[in-house]
Amino acid sequence: xxxxxxxxxxxxxxxxxxxxxxxxxxxxxxxxxxxxxxxxxxxxxxxxxxxxxxxxxxxxxxxxxxxxxxxxxxxxxxxxxxxxxxxxxxxxxxxxxxxxxxxxxxxxxxxxxxxxxxxxxxxxxxxxxxxxxxxxxxxxxxxxxxxxxxxxxxxxxxxxxxxxxxxxxxxxxxxxxxxxxxxxxxxxxxxxxxxxxxxxxxxxxxxxxxxxxxxxxxxx
Amino acid sequence: xxxxxxxxxxxxxxxxxxxxxxxxxxxxxxxxxxxxxxxxxxxxxxxxxxxxxxxxxxxxxxxxxxxxxxxxxxxxxxxxxxxxxxxxxxxxxxxxxxxxxxxxxxxxxxxxxxxxxxxxxxxxxxxxxxxxxxxxxxxxxxxxxxxxxxxxxxxxxxxxxxxxxxxxxxxxxxxxx
Numbered sequence: 189x190x191x192x193x194x195x196x197x198x199x200x201x202x203x204x205x206x207x208x209x210x211x212x213x214x215x216x217x218x219x220x221x222x223x224x225x226x227x228x229x230x231x232x233x234x235x236x237x238x239x240x241x242x243x244x245x246x247x248x249x250x251x252x253x254x255x256x257x258x259x260x261x262x263x264x265x266x267x268x269x270x271x272x273x274x275x276x277x278x279x280x281x282x283x284x285x286x287x288x289x290x291x292x293x294x295x296x297x298x299x300x301x302x303x304x305x306x307x308x309x310x311x312x313x314x315x316x317x318x319x320x321x322x323x324x325x326x327x328x329x330x331x332x333x334x335x336x337x338x339x340x341x342x343x344x345x346x347x348x349x350x351x352x353x354x355x356x357x358x359x360x361x362x363x364x365x366x367x368x369x370x371x372x373x374x375x376x377x378x379x380x381x382x383x384x385x386x387x388x389x390x391x392x393x394x395x396x397x398x399x400x401x402x403x404x405x406x407x408x
Numbered sequence: 409x410x411x412x413x414x415x416x417x418x419x420x421x422x423x424x425x426x427x428x429x430x431x432x433x434x435x436x437x438x439x440x441x442x443x444x445x446x447x448x449x450x451x452x453x454x455x456x457x458x459x460x461x462x463x464x465x466x467x468x469x470x471x472x473x474x475x476x477x478x479x480x481x482x483x484x485x486x487x488x489x490x491x492x493x494x495x496x497x498x499x500x501x502x503x504x505x506x507x508x509x510x511x512x513x514x515x516x517x518x519x520x521x522x523x524x525x526x527x528x529x530x531x532x533x534x535x536x537x538x539x540x541x542x543x544x545x546x547x548x549x550x551x552x553x554x555x556x557x558x559x560x561x562x563x564x565x566x567x568x569x570x571x572x573x574x575x576x577x578x579x580x581x582x583x584x585x
Contacts, residue, residue: 213455213492214478216471239492240534242478266531267478275530284530287454288496288538295493308500308541311574314533344472356483357456358472360492 191350192402198373199225202338205258207235209294209336209365214240214267215247217358219342219375221401223247227254235259237294237336239287239361241268255279261334263287286314289331291364297333298367304331339369343392346376347383350397351390359391366392375401411551417442419508419549423449427505428498430454430539433477435549436508450484452504454535456495459487476535499535500542507543509536511550520548520572533572540573 199222202208212218226234227250234257241262242249251257252271259281265271274280285293292304305328309315319330341362344355352374354362366372374397409417412435420442423429430452431437440462443449452458453475460481463469469480498504511522512529520540523533540546 213476214474216455216474216478240532262532264532264534266534272530276527282530282532284524284532286533286537287492287535288500288542291492291496306500308538308573310541312537312572313570314537354491355472356470356489357453357474359489360456363491364493 190348191397191400193373193399195221195225195375195401195404196229198222198399198401199229199231201371202226202231204231205233206231206338207237207336209334209339209361209369210236210238210248211340211342211360211362211365212238212240212242212247213357213360215242215249217342217354217360217362218242218247219340219373219401220247221404222340222373222375223250226251226256230254230256232256233258235261235336237261237290237334237365239290240264241271243267244270252280259283261285261290263290284314289314289329290334291361293331293334294361294364294368296331297335298364301333303333305329306331334368336365336369337371339365339372341366341372341374341392341397343374343376345378345380345385346374346397346400347380347385347394348400349382350374350394350400351382351385352376352392352394352397353385353389354391363392366396372396372398373401374399379403412438415549415551419547422545422547423447423506425449428452428458428503429506429508430499430504430535430543432507432509432536432539432549434510435551436510437475437477439508439549445484452495452498453481454492454495454499454539456491457481457483457487457489458498459484496535496538496542499538502542502544504539504543506545506547507539508547508549509539511548514548514550515571518548519574520546521570522572524570526570536572540575546575 343352416438425448
């Protein structure tokens, strides 16, 4: 059984209005071919869960500029004036989440936990509408898990069955979102035969990856 | 020496051998250049690396090796990379000795506001709330007239920047060996 799928067919399987987790930090470690194809097919009304919206025209910033996003759950939009403009104009709903809390909410969603207790945000506007618990004399916020219908993961290396390894700071949210979505698409910079990635080098085991985006044939 | 360089040099004096330190974007980034390479100080970037350093020369940048602002960095021998959950585990879990952040305002209790002015400036908190909550020491590095952020609306009503954490400032300038 092969997991490979052409990028166009992968994106055809994502209905408008879907909730997507997308890897990357300021575009580093974001699945660029999947993002470009979402723009090409004009998949709109999306809810995106991701660390940031990069810059206009870069990675997730392309989805913002193309006005495909209805709702963002993210930690930082300061580097993308277009995200801020659409938010203040009312066309884009933005839920700002502290970065460590975002990572833990996704981890909770993927690891079967009912939420996480964090001290981050206590005494700030982030606390509003949330339960607080006192544990051994210290106050924590109860933050709920996040899951998505689709995760769009970027890897440095994948093998033929979908084991993944990431490179340096391109890892960021990718292994977390690969655990927290119903369907996981992995786009890899390189695809190698099974056995090239040693078991100790695998960061996301193949059982988590539903589809591996096929390489495009290159000339020359 | 300009104001920012002076502040960065002063902050560098607070860092101790063996410290794990996170530098925020802007003025705090200048601190790294004020620390000798053999000082035994490790810089974390919250996008997933301990041991970051400046790119040695143009042309040696790597697409997958960047700081939290998305700018190219390099890595010291002995560096380690990790995912975002572990990165914030370092920050929240008491493993980070010092965080150096920029700010919009600091009040008389030392509480920092650096992530939003309602209706005016909404960058989001990024990692700042976790850093201020979790780091052993918090150092705010800013000039007294930080780039003229508007804190009044058109009617002249004061718009308070939202506080980043309820924690006040620390005053403990000694190195523990």
